[in-house]
Amino acid sequence: MNGNKRGFWRSPLRGPWFTSVLGLVLLIGLPVLFVTGLLSYAAYNPDLGRGNDHTPDRGILGFFLFPWPTSPHWLYRVTQGIHVIGGFVLIPVVLAKLWSVFPRLFQWPPVRSLTHALERGSLLLLVGATLFELVTGVLNTQLDYLFPGSFYRVHYYGAWVFFAALVVHVALRLGKLRRGLRDEGGEELRAPDPAPSTISRRGAVALVGAGSLTLFAVTAGQVTGGPLRRTALLAPHGGADPGPEQNGFQVNKTAAGRGIRAADTGEHWRLRLRGPGGDLALSRAELLELEQHTVRLPIDCVEGWSTGDQTWTGVRLKDLAALAGAEPDHMYVESLQRAGAFRQVWLRANQVRDGRSLLALGVNGAPLSKDHGFPARIVVPNNPGVHQTKWVERLTIGRPV
Template sequence: MGIPLQSPRFRGRLHDPRTATVIGRLLGLAIVLCFLTGVMSHYLQEPPTWLSGHLPTRPTWGYRASQGLHVISGIAAIPLLLAKLWTVYPRLFVWPPVTSPAHAAERLSIAALVSATLLELFMGLLNTVQWYVWPFSFRQVHWALAWVIVGSLLVHLALKAPLIAKHWKRPASALPLVDPAKTAPGADVDDVDRRSLLRGVLVAVGAVTLFTAGQSVTPLKDIDLLAPRTPDIGPQGLPVNRTAKAAGVTADVLDGWKLHVDGPHPYSLTLEELKAMPQHRVELPIACVEGWSKSAHWEGVRIKDLLARAGLRDGARLRIVSLQRHGGYGVTEMDLPYTRDDLTLLALRLNGEVLAPDHGYPARIIAPNRPGALQTKWVSKLEVLA
């Protein structure tokens, strides 16, 4: 005889709708914050046609703040999601699995929401350590999954709205009538257990936040015990994502280097000729999509001055070409707001020293409010785009 299939059953309020609603509110806040900052990051890296030419260069630390919040909220969502799943997972195995069209829609939305969120957070966490164990594009799949999560979340909220509204506030009947510490053995202390669970979840969220946020929040850098990057560790006091060796930029590649500038009056400059041009010093952060960021002092020639010398005094959209042979972002584009900005440099020095090879020697881009992936290193050519 076959063993009858039974769904898990739990007693107590740790698995009731009130507990699920309370944790769900915190999880929803983290997901919304992560989604909105992710949209900002995506559009700064790949601006749509309607936004191209209007990207903001101020505040200069804007991308640092938004991407830091993106990674912080994504990491904080992990213990919240696990706690949420723990409170509701008995209902994930109800039998029969579908009882009506409305129930089927609810189950499908939950399946899409749970699977997409788990995959999204898992991929995002591995991205912070640059460990790509999948054969597809991280950015494209990460972007697509974000919209699947938002869509399925909206469907789920619409279907569960009456239940959520019912348990959004703590009912008066749930208030303890006596001091829980003085209750007799066997008394109902479910409300105490719920508060203990929530405290434990908040402690877990606080711990993973405090011990990872230091890679972008400078005051916390000394306790970023779980973060893959420490902002102060790296050549010239700045972390590196891709070294010159990994990018295939060797001494042979750099031999005879010149900067080629396109325009009405194209020209080329040696490194010594670049150094002879007016030099400018700015303080700008490098902020990478993996979540780490650090401000530094940069010196070099303004992009607007290089374009003016080519006959483009009002700036121009640029294609920036790197000498790198391996890895992404060897060719990037820069819109007018950046090329006209006084803070956008072709940097030759970092923190008072000549650029280290891993930081893009002999020249690299540094611009305000721009993703680190687009701060192109080992620049060899500036091409004007129509």
Template sequence: MFPSPLHEPRTTVVLGRWLGAAVLVCFLTGLLSHLLQEPPAWLSGLLPARPVNGYRVTQGLHVISGIAAIPLLGAKLWTVYPRLFEWPPARSVLHALERLGIAVLVAAVLLELFTGLLNTLQWYPWPFPFRQTHFWLGWLATGGLLVHIAAKAPLIARNWRRPRVPVPGRRAFLVSVTAATGAVTLTTAGQTVPWLQRLDLLAPRRPGTGSQGLPVNRTAAQAGTVSVPADWRLEVVGPRPYRLTLADLRRLPQHEAVLPISCVEGWSATARWRGVRITDLLARAGAPPGSAVRVTSLEADGPYRIMEMPAQYARDPLTLLALRVNGETLNPDHGFPARIVAPNRPGVLQTKWVVRIEVI
């Protein structure tokens, strides 16, 4: 029924090494992304604001490794799928538990990669919350992978080194899988790797495409902020609270910062931002050293309408309340009249349509 000689342990072990590396990189970078978005209290003050491109690199690796894992997983499952038809299906209680563990592992990895891929398209055709589900599936898949490696350690060890007698077709098969994985990776990684942008054929985002030279995830129309109230004021709340009009903000000392917007979906784009340093606004409000801030957006709802920024970001000289991008006044989709830009933070925390900054 299964005549191919490639349904054998050595081919599976080679593919398993590649797949295991991709899954572990994807898990660790995804865990970092989760901690940056929702840090526990003990970690909040320890997250670094530098390097400025840190999140761009780690989240880019997260999506790149996740996409690369898809063809690798397909090839590995093909090498072992005859085992699904073993009879009897369970030879002992231990064998039944092993097969159950493999079923959980395969299901978790498939669902993790499937939901992650659709997240890059911002398409959520399921009733459960994506981010929380994706987070816990990552733990389940990685834990299942480590248990599987431990259970199969003797078999892996026997087939780790290249055998003296080659299996016909193995080299061609592995070369084909490598070529497919490389092609998928190269044609999607350009959404975050600048020197691969010309090959960005399959990725859902092109970094230089969009209004004012930047893509947009959440538009002003979606957020309900197309029309900013005529009496808009920035409210800064601290020991010495005050309010500023847009004209007042423009009269304050202006600073520039070249920073990327790096989104959890895997794309990132660098822009030149100009505005008022957050640290200057806090100093005017009498904020004590080491103060964090809470930023509120004009949008009526949304999970990131209110954002908290730890002190190390708030006091960084590159963190701005930006009024301009790439030499132009912010348009509504990019956060007019003012938005936050800070180094080494996820794009969802670069709050747009800012109306209030509160010292905490």
């Protein structure tokens, strides 16, 4: 059959203006998600390998990596908050855009020229990669790992497929986007026999915007904190704080869920400290006798969730390095946990040198709760939450080999 079967699609909303307005929003929003995603990947110290995320065969795709800074301490909270909240906010826009161009899937013949084939191929990859990134991202925020392999790897490679397809697609269709905003061209989208209108095109755009605002309202509080936290219905643990028995802020991973037994954290626990000066074993009481420092820092997670600033007390990591006979250098942190990822992580030298980086023993005026890492945990400014290791067992000072 010739033509694109346009008579089947009768909505009066479809047309170049509606599609182009949604496309312009995505042209701005999706690259922001891409850039903030790369920043999140850099924050995970992937070049340090063992214990940190290590994507094999990354090659040239790792050209942008740089030593993630410790200041300002809220940077990761902002970039990851934009990444996660922005992903939710754009879901209605993506779905509306796909609805608006759906008739193009039925164009006939499907390929009219080499340029048309390239355009349709880039569109297929762009749509597929966008949906893949949104679905895996939403699943990650809800702690539902229903996809094979590491989230960081699949999300990272998916992002680069998206970016390559976006560049090609924009190069081929930027002129059509400009004409569409003037409501010119795009005849393949217009219904030849439109049904009676029940809403204006601007009203449809406003409806999509209302959907985005609703998703913003039920996600933003997990980053901003304060009264909005109660509206963060899509936060992985809801919007309520658990109370003083959990130090007054949310728990992401519990001790039971990570296989921590009472005997592991009891009176026989020792911090094993290894450096050029030899091996040391320090009890919690001995750690409390060392000079204590207090800092206010958040725990910010890849799911976009943040504790907000908490008051931590403990021993500076650079003081522990000195105790082990070393200058502040890379530090290998090992946890007691038996289940889950990131049982061991590397910290960079700049993180260990920062005077705000602690082996925390208490928070908000009380000892750490078991679920918050008792007897000791890592707290480093501007560091992803999974690198703020809980239930610390061993610290080794020195560069990775």
